[in-house]
Amino acid sequence: xxxxxxxxxxxxxxxxxxxxxxxxxxxxxxxxxxxxxxxxxxxxxxxxxxxxxxxxxxxxxxxxxxxxxxxxxxxxxxxxxxxxxxxxxxxxxxxxxxxxxxxxxxxxxxxxxxxxxxxxxxxxxxxxxxxxxxxxxxxxxxxxxxxxxxxxxxxxxxxxxxxxxxxxxxxxxxxxxxxxxxxxxxxxxxxxxxxxxxxxxxxxxxxxxxxxxxxxxxxxxxxxxxxxxxxxxxxxxxxxxxxxxxxxxxxxxxxxxxxxxxxxxxxxxxxxxxxxxxxxxxxxxxxxxxxxxxxxxxxxxxxxxxxxxxxxxxxxxxxxxxxxxxxxxxxxxxxxxxxxxxxxxxxxxxxxxxxxxxxxxxxxxxx
Numbered sequence: 001x002x003x004x005x006x007x008x009x010x011x012x013x014x015x016x017x018x019x020x021x022x023x024x025x026x027x028x029x030x031x032x033x034x035x036x037x038x039x040x041x042x043x044x045x046x047x048x049x050x051x052x053x054x055x056x057x058x059x060x061x062x063x064x065x066x067x068x069x070x071x072x073x074x075x076x077x078x079x080x081x082x083x084x085x086x087x088x089x090x091x092x093x094x095x096x097x098x099x100x101x102x103x104x105x106x107x108x109x110x111x112x113x114x115x116x117x118x119x120x121x122x123x124x125x126x127x128x129x130x131x132x133x134x135x136x137x138x139x140x141x142x143x144x145x146x147x148x149x150x151x152x153x154x155x156x157x158x159x160x161x162x163x164x165x166x167x168x169x170x171x172x173x174x175x176x177x178x179x180x181x182x183x184x185x186x187x188x189x190x191x192x193x194x195x196x197x198x199x200x201x202x203x204x205x206x207x208x209x210x211x212x213x214x215x216x217x218x219x220x221x222x223x224x225x226x227x228x229x230x231x232x233x234x235x236x237x238x239x240x241x242x243x244x245x246x247x248x249x250x251x252x253x254x255x256x257x258x259x260x261x262x263x264x265x266x267x268x269x270x271x272x273x274x275x276x277x278x279x280x281x282x283x284x285x286x287x288x289x290x291x292x293x294x295x296x297x298x299x300x301x302x303x304x305x306x307x308x309x310x311x312x313x314x315x316x317x318x319x320x321x322x323x324x325x326x327x328x329x330x331x332x333x334x335x336x337x338x339x340x341x342x343x344x345x346x347x348x349x350x351x352x353x354x355x356x357x358x359x360x361x362x363x364x365x366x367x
Contacts, residue, residue: 058094069095114204116214118161121151129154134201136163141192142226146170147200158199160206164215175225179254180247188261189254190221223257242290249286256282 057065069091076083121130133149136158140146148170150163168191173183194212198205212219228250235246244252256279263275284294 057091062095062097065091066095110207112205113207113210114160114199115157116161116206116210117152117157117159118214119153119156119159121153121159121162125153134158134163134199136160136167137198137200138164138167138194139196140171141195144171144174144192146174150199158202158204160197160199160211161214164194164197164211165218168215168218172221175223176254176258178225178250180251181254181258185258185262188221188257189223189225191219192226193219221257222261223254228253242292244285244288252282252285256286 057068060068069088072088072091076085076088130151131154133151136148136150138146138148146167148163148167150159150166152159152162169186171191172186172189175189176183176186194208194215196205196208197211231253232246232249235244235249237246239245259275259279259282263272263279266272266275281294284297285291289297
């Protein structure tokens with residue numbers, strides 16, 4: 001170890017600082033790198049410990065940090081009154097090895113069930129590379145059974161998470177078709193809990209409770225098919241008067257949930273009438289209205305709206321056009337021959353006769 005002397009502007013009260021450097025601790029251009037051990041001469045001429053650059057000690061090698069910490073402690077012990085014990089403590093802390101984080105023990109898995117696996121499949125993965133996908137059979141709480149493929153990568157476990165998502169989509173499409181609609185917006189259908197799940201290809205079984213808990217968010221929805229089916233039993237299968245039947249109740253309930261989901265996802269500024277009118281139709285239908293009553297209600301509302309619009313247009317047009325000016329009374333002459341053959345008791349010498357109170361003309365008699 002060599003001892004070099006450097007001028008330190010940070011400590012203006014002391015003319016010089018003795019900085020200890022170790023072999024191999026050099027900075028740019030071969031200049032010695034400073035460390036945090038510095039002997040500063042006090043007023044009595046004795047060396048004292050001062051911290052110069054703690055970051056340099058932290059960036060040094062482990063062996064250099066340990067050597068500097070020992071030297072700093074020995075020097076501070078020789079002059080304990082003027083020593084910078086905070087710097088010594090920092091150097092000793094950096095000399096200690098880093099403590100590794102303790103590994104959290106994994107939860108014990110049930111040996112009866114296969115482990116959970118859910119990983120993405122690359123888009124460029126070909127069917128030849130993936131091979132034949134295992135088939136997973138999912139049984140739900142309402143008794144429905146869904147078979148779905150579990151597309152998995154070679155050498156990895158069965159992708160049961162992906163298989164559950166596919167099974168959920170299959171179940172929702174099945175319930176939408178049973179309700180009499182297509183499966184475009186079937187994501188509003190709630191899927192019951194999973195009671196059992198097995199891989200049909202290799203015969204392994206998975207923990208149904210764990211799979212059901214992991215897929216709770218995927219299975220959520222506003223339309224409960226089992227509850228709607230139970231409520232529809234109070235309606236007749238057929239009705240001649242146009243009242244609500246069992247199939248109509250199921251279809252209207254599903255359409256209402258589907259349209260509300262579409263309405264919630266529509267961007268601002270779009271025309272909502274194609275969605276709000278069917279929603280009103282479903283609500284009125286579920287309230288007991290017949291189709292004829294709903295159409296009569298809408299026709300009356302449309303007629304009232306059109307009449308109000310026409311009245312407003314006429315009022316606006318009348319306000320914009322100028323008021324008409326009254327026409328001046330006009331007179332005309334009656335020939336004497338016509339008077340001779342008429343029933344009027346007038347003679348040619350009569351003065352101009354006054355017009356009728358309801359007439360704007362002046363009657364004049366000519367010879």
